[in-house]
Amino acid sequence: MHRPFREAVAAALCGVRYAVRTQRNLRIQLAVALGVCLVSLWLGVRPLEAALLVMLMGLVVSAELLNTSLEALVDAVIPERREAARVVKDVAAAAVLVTTLTAVAGGGLILGPVVLARLKLTSGWVAPAVLGAVALGTGGALLLRLSRAGPPWYDEAEPLPQSEKGERVG
Secondary structure, eight states, rough: OOOHHHHHHHHHHHHHHHHHOOHHHHHHHHOOOOHHHHHHHHHHHHHHHHHHHHHHHHHHHHHHHHHHHHHHHHHHOSSSSSSHHHHHHHHHHHHHHHHHHHHHHHHHHHHHHHHHHHHTTTTTHHHHHHHHHHHOOOOOOOOHHHHHHOOOOOTTTTTBBOOOSSSOOO
């Protein structure tokens, strides 16, 4: 059943209103986005750079909204504390974290040279520094995973649900 466009937009705005009222991290991300917009206006970034910043901010907010909806769905479907529910919530939160860190790196690559130029400093080191930090973070995460048998916060006593063929479900 299709509802009119106006109703679909109203429903989406209700979702945004709910998320803004209930999700502290979304409010923080929106405040940071506003700050990035103001700094970008002050710095006079070019239209392409502004478009990239808007896309990065939109991705972060979208990831947080999806995380909020997944958490609500998991709570509705699995009201009791279950390991599978925790995994879904943690992985959705990890997606928000990765999106946010990616946006921070992208914002640093876009705004870093502009800020340094405004301060009359050289900016040739910004891209290598940001890309090096991303590489170190990625390598560090891989090493952390390889150095432990498994995450200590997941209870191995309650395995994820299995299908009839023995494959993990969920």
